[in-house]
Amino acid sequence: MPKRPPASSAAHPDADPARSPSRPAGAPPQGAQTLLRGLDVLEAVAAGIGDLPGLSSRLGMTRTTVHRLATALVDRRYLNFVPRQGYSLGPRLMELGFRAQRDMPVRQAASQHLKRLAERTQDTVQLAMLDGDEVLYLDKVSGQRLFEIRSTIGDRHAVCSTGLGKALVLDMDEARWNAFFDLREPGNASPLAPTREEWLGRMRAYAAAGVAFDLEETEAQLRCVAVPIRDASGAIVAAVSVSSFAQYMQPERMQELSSEVRRTAQAIGEALGWRGPRS
Amino acid sequence: MPKRPPASSAAHPDADPARSPSRPAGAPPQGAQTLLRGLDVLEAVAAGIGDLPGLSSRLGMTRTTVHRLATALVDRRYLNFVPRQGYSLGPRLMELGFRAQRDMPVRQAASQHLKRLAERTQDTVQLAMLDGDEVLYLDKVSGQRLFEIRSTIGDRHAVCSTGLGKALVLDMDEARWNAFFDLREPGNASPLAPTREEWLGRMRAYAAAGVAFDLEETEAQLRCVAVPIRDASGAIVAAVSVSSFAQYMQPERMQELSSEVRRTAQAIGEALGWRGPRS
DNA sequence: AATGAAGTCCCAATATATGGGATTTCCAAA
DNA sequence: TTTGGAAATCCCATATATTGGGACTTCATT
Numbered sequence: 001m002p003k004r005p006p007a008s009s010a011a012h013p014d015a016d017p018a019r020s021p022s023r024p025a026g027a028p029p030q031g032a033q034t035l036l037r038g039l040d041v042l043e044a045v046a047a048g049i050g051d052l053p054g055l056s057s058r059l060g061m062t063r064t065t066v067h068r069l070a071t072a073l074v075d076r077r078y079l080n081f082v083p084r085q086g087y088s089l090g091p092r093l094m095e096l097g098f099r100a101q102r103d104m105p106v107r108q109a110a111s112q113h114l115k116r117l118a119e120r121t122q123d124t125v126q127l128a129m130l131d132g133d134e135v136l137y138l139d140k141v142s143g144q145r146l147f148e149i150r151s152t153i154g155d156r157h158a159v160c161s162t163g164l165g166k167a168l169v170l171d172m173d174e175a176r177w178n179a180f181f182d183l184r185e186p187g188n189a190s191p192l193a194p195t196r197e198e199w200l201g202r203m204r205a206y207a208a209a210g211v212a213f214d215l216e217e218t219e220a221q222l223r224c225v226a227v228p229i230r231d232a233s234g235a236i237v238a239a240v241s242v243s244s245f246a247q248y249m250q251p252e253r254m255q256e257l258s259s260e261v262r263r264t265a266q267a268i269g270e271a272l273g274w275r276g277p278r279s
Numbered sequence: 280m281p282k283r284p285p286a287s288s289a290a291h292p293d294a295d296p297a298r299s300p301s302r303p304a305g306a307p308p309q310g311a312q313t314l315l316r317g318l319d320v321l322e323a324v325a326a327g328i329g330d331l332p333g334l335s336s337r338l339g340m341t342r343t344t345v346h347r348l349a350t351a352l353v354d355r356r357y358l359n360f361v362p363r364q365g366y367s368l369g370p371r372l373m374e375l376g377f378r379a380q381r382d383m384p385v386r387q388a389a390s391q392h393l394k395r396l397a398e399r400t401q402d403t404v405q406l407a408m409l410d411g412d413e414v415l416y417l418d419k420v421s422g423q424r425l426f427e428i429r430s431t432i433g434d435r436h437a438v439c440s441t442g443l444g445k446a447l448v449l450d451m452d453e454a455r456w457n458a459f460f461d462l463r464e465p466g467n468a469s470p471l472a473p474t475r476e477e478w479l480g481r482m483r484a485y486a487a488a489g490v491a492f493d494l495e496e497t498e499a500q501l502r503c504v505a506v507p508i509r510d511a512s513g514a515i516v517a518a519v520s521v522s523s524f525a526q527y528m529q530p531e532r533m534q535e536l537s538s539e540v541r542r543t544a545q546a547i548g549e550a551l552g553w554r555g556p557r558s
Numbered sequence: 559a560a561t562g563a564a565g566t567c568c569c570a571a572t573a574t575a576t577g578g579g580a581t582t583t584c585c586a587a588a
Numbered sequence: 589t590t591t592g593g594a595a596a597t598c599c600c601a602t603a604t605a606t607t608g609g610g611a612c613t614t615c616a617t618t
Contacts, residue, residue: 031575032351034313034606039355046375052565062608067566072311076318077410083565084616089379091410094417096325097376098433100368131356131370138373154377310606313575331596341577346597362596363585 037061038069042093045070045079050086101153106229106238107138109271114141114240117264121257123244124149128164129237131156133183135165138238149222149243160184160199163214163226167239170207170228177203185218192216211258212239216246223249225257227265232273240265316340317348321372324349324358329365380432385508385517386417388550393420393519396543400536402523403428407443408516410435412462414444417517428501428522439463439478442493442505446518449486449507456482464497471495490537491518495525502528504536506544511552519544 040059049055056066070087073079077092101107110127118125118141127139134156142148159165159180169180181196194202194217206212214224224243228236242257266276319338328334335345349366352358356371380386389406397404397420406418413435421427438444438459448459460475473481473496485491493503503522507515521536545553 031347032313032317033574034311035317035348035351036355038311038314038317039357042375046378053563063565064567064608064610065606068310068606069314071566072314076315078318083614086564089375089382091379091408091415093372094376094379094383095410095415095433095435096321096368097373097379098431099325100370100373100376102431102433103368104373105367129370131374136370136374152377152381154374154381156374312605332594342596343577343579343598344575347575350597362583 034069037065038073041066041069042073042078042089045087046089050088052086055087097154101138104138106231106268106272110139110229110238110240110268113264113268113271114139117141117240117242117261118143121242121260123242123248126151126164126241126243128162128168128239128241130159130165130168133159133180135159135162135168137164143244145244145248147245158183158185161214161218162241163212163224163243164239164241166203166206166212166214167226167228167241168236170203170210170212171236174200190216190218190220192220193218209258211262213254214243221246223254225249225254225261227258227261229265229272230269230274232275234274237272238268240268313348316344317352320345320348321352321357321368324366325368329367331365334366376433380417383417385510385547385551389418389508389517389519389547392543392547392550393418396420396519396521396539397422400521400523400539402521402527405430405443405520405522407441407447407518407520409438409444409447412438412459414438414441414447416443422523424523424527426524437462437464440493440497441520442491442503442522443518443520445482445485445491445493446505446507446520447515449482449489449491450515453479453482469495469497469499471499472497488537490541492533493522500525502533504528504533504540506537506540508544508551509548509553511554513553516551517547519547 037059041055044055044058049058052063052066052070055061055070056063059066061069070079070081074081074087074090077090079090079093080088082088106129107127114125114127121143122145123143124145125141125143126137128135128137130136135158137151137153137155137157140151140153157165159169161184165180169176177200178196181199192215202213210227212226214222214226216222222243223246224241226239226241229238229240231237240261242261266274270276316338320334323334323337328337331342331345331349334340334349335342338345340348349358349360353360353366353369356369358369358372359367361367385408386406393404393406400422401424402422403424404420404422405416407414407416409415414437416430416432416434416436419430419432436444438448440463444459448455456479457475460478471494481492489506491505493501493505495501501522502525503520505518505520508517508519510516519540521540545555549555
């Protein structure tokens with residue numbers, strides 16, 4: 001009698017193409033259906049669906065159910081509801097999100113180092129981690145140049161699209177690299193976008209050097225130098241990068257920056273208990 | 280061993296000192312217990328409780344229940360779990376939080392205006408809204424001065440403690456003002472903190488002028504000028520402020536800033552559909 | 559005034575969450 | 589290394605919280 005039409009497990013508003021590396025699948029945690037559905041509602045609203053019929057058809061739940069969950073979320077200020085306009089993300093979510101960012105251990109350890117690096121290089125410095133199969137931006141210190149590099153804390157990007165992404169997966173094997181290449185962002189038609197073989201070749205070189213570059217592969221004129229950060233276990237937990245426009249990023253400067261950024265990454269790693277290349 | 284961490288300001292699902300203005304109470308929305316409990320877990324973690332026994336005693340749920348909910352939240356990346364350390368806020372929360380901030384209509388409408396105001400005044404400009412009984416900071420543009428005003432997007436403060444708070448409640452009646460005075464932050468022992476009567480008197484003057492000040496009432500040397508922002512309905516939906524240290528905030532300058540900030544608030548209001556003082 | 563779409567409310571049926579307790583894991587002291 | 593104990597995880601019968609069909613209420617538009 002209860003409908004069992006679609007989605008038993010996930011109802012991801014963004015249709016995550018590859019959820020594999022996280023869990024063996026087939027094991028959607030049980031005993032929290034209502035919570036999970038509530039989160040689905042939250043995420044659908046984040047994806048821009050603001051009306052009840054839209055949510056219920058998108059999520060495969062009845063209007064009644066969505067309404068009940070959304071009402072609870074509004075009551076707790078996780079969502080706003082404006083009669084004629086629909087639902088939107090609420091202030092409590094904002095509050096918790098900023099707290100999450102502030103409390104992120106890597107971010108705390110990195111904060112001063114990032115500022116210092118930005119001062120020294122005059123360029124935009126960024127910190128990111130891997131979340132799922134994507135790069136999640138944790139922090140950013142804008143440089144002193146006349147332009148602004150457009151990216152925002154909390155944004156996500158495909159691993160291939162950025163120097164940070166490459167730095168984050170430097171330790172993985174070629175099979176994984178291949179998988180990430182398959183996940184590259186669709187709209188990316190940059191003339192300098194590498195073929196699969198070129199990309200793998202560069203990754204090998206980056207892995208050997210412990211530094212990754214991005215050479216206008218995604219965005220024309222935009223280059224960056226990124227280095228992984230390791231914690232006490234030696235695993236890569238984040239990455240720092242310096243980005244700038246091509247005119248400031250000639251090959252020699254990228255070399256210089258490599259050492260500079262590497263020093264920063266090392267300092268941050270040490271704050272996290274990393275003991276250096278040898279242990 | 281129920282640890283009793285300071286559990287400072289935030290997120291008490293039940294201990295909220297004044298939940299009155301939102302709903303008559305006694306009407307916790309029904310049919311979403313599991314979702315609500317899940318959010319309780321989220322908020323308890325945000326308040327710094329990271330272990331299962333702590334959470335279960337704090338929230339009055341069995342270990343089993345907390346574990347089940349927390350596992351679901353970890354699975355969705357709303358929480359992190361590190362074996363020896365416990366739970367912490369997860370990356371998805373950060374992502375949604377930043378998106379919530381970015382999508383907040385007032386913030387979008389205000390963004391450029393805030394930057395312009397910060398350039399003109401050289402001082403720190405902030406944007407806030409009322410959330411529940413507290414002031415929630417929505418945006419901040421740092422000034423060019425040598426010092427930095429410490430406050431963070433996503434933070435909350437008591438209405439009395441800030442110029443922004445006062446600006447946000449300028450339209451309310453004296454009964455409400457009194458209630459807010461009762462909610463002032465406990466630790467505030469500033470020598471310049473006003474008595475109840477002084478505070479009400481000032482509020483009357485601010486309401487008449489349409490501008491609110493903060494004269495080192497909370498933090499020594501810190502002064503600010505704040506003006507409410509109105510939307511199409513004429514209601515106060517947010518407030519802008521310029522803050523600086525006392526040496527830059529002599530009476531004449533505060534007068535000049537009043538007009539400047541008022542102009543900014545007006546421009547933002549117009550972007551939200553406000554039609555000016557008369558309608 | 560009529561129409562229709564979105565949002566809200568109610569209630570019986572049952573799928574779903576609950577918590578007691580057993581079991582495993584892991585650290586720290588002996 | 590062994591042992592003790594605390595935290596985390598798992599299991600399952602029970603009862604309760606959630607579900608969804610359907611009816612009702614707004615409210616904007618025709």
